[in-house]
Amino acid sequence: MRRRVLLAGLLAAPAARAQAKPVRVVNAYGAGGTADVVCRLLFGRLSERTGQTYVVENRPGAAGSIAASLVARAPPDGSTLLYDATAHSVNPALFGPKLPYDTRRDFLPVYLSLVTPNTILGSHHFAPATVRDLIAAARAAPGTIDAGTTGIGSAQHITLALFNEMAGVQINHVVYRDSPAARNDLVTGRIQLQFSNTPGTVPHLRAGTARVIAHSGREPVPVLPGVEAIAATLPGFETYEWNGVFLPAGTPETINRSLNAALNEAAADPPVAETLAALGAIARPNTPEEFAAFLEEQFALHARVVRDAKIRVD
Template structure:
């Protein structure tokens, strides 16, 4: 009898162990690495850390952010593409890396469609056309008149050839029939410094990086790059209100390596939607000037494809391709 009870107990223990192992294997059952292919402190990094902290609380495992900057985002993106498709490496990136770089670089080291599965788009970051206070225009309408009356006279700064603020300036030129001179800098900081100093009169800057200088009066905002006005600057028009067809935004999104199981993607997507509904996240977004997006994988794929075509055409027309 004792031996029989012992055998039954052993079977029960084995069954419990197997059941426990199965339950424990539910995704995620270990820390998740979040690759941010840009430097610390930028808008994407701030949003990635905000969302990752909330996902960790929601899913019960650490979501550890690692910054892997370089080559405009190509280094970290290419690294993620080579990781195992198991959901334990997530790419938190921006459209400039995922939808512009494939046209900008001859070999970025990854294919944005073939190498990745979309998870969710979580926000858009407007860019603002800002000018030095000495610039002889107070409104977007006046700006266009001044530029058209003085073709080739005025310059705009950028963080470098092929950067988003360069391509937005090129789009402004093309769509508006303007003739602006492009002055590339080696990064946002030196470009912004010279615009603040009046050496170059204008610049497309991300709203989070420029809102303080706009509100202080050190720079003047004339238009936002998104198709609609931004709640943080309700009196500043969308450039498309004056220049039909102009719209360009920086979006932030999550991807995983291609062939990651659908149930893992679904888990990440659903958890992300819960995070985006969190009042703390909404408050932080408003402070940053980031507009919320809730794209599902299919919607994100369509958004990416549209931008691949948009920016591919702009890169081609400007000849901005890099080696």
């Protein structure tokens, strides 16, 4: 009997080890940014809850397409995930057939992990403090106001381009290699504006290093008390930075559903939910279908803005 039990245990061990094989989470963005913080927060909690190890691998570059390319070619068995953000819904319009994958065909939306409004930050060396005043200043002196973002086709660039269109103004786009570089020039007054996201704006608000002129959401943002929505002056204005989880196309539906349910539970865990709220995230329970519908809205908006603003990657 003992020999049979021992033999059964030895035979079961390889299967247990196979089940415990770490899942690779390919993050399309670098360490320390919002996407990295939220990704590690969620999958760290998921590991604790399930006992399954999730290894986050940062593969930034080429507007997220390096990471996406890796996952598009991965086995569709749930062993490799993509953690991507807004560029995922901008890239089809920005790069077109140059993308080494088909954004809709090659990925399954699993879970929308974060949605957060973009913001307009103003230098203390720059007078306008409201959206109305900013529009008036931009109309009075076309092409003289500079706004920094961290990339062509970024969520913040899309917000700036949409602002120019809806306000009928010409605010210049200045591209920076990273947010700290843009922040330094904003604080010193080298640029008048920076288009940012809510997590990157909260430190400015707390430290008083820049004026938070407005946000791009529909609803008040609790971590930005008193900050107006752009839509209050430009009705219908709405843009977001988002994060989400994807699987390679062809992955069984059962894996997608199971992962979605687990991520919803991890995000609802009080410490995780509190951290997301402190970042200014709009984090709500969602299904793969709801995430897919949100993506279609983003694809349509970004395609139109890229086309109308003639945004190009050199």
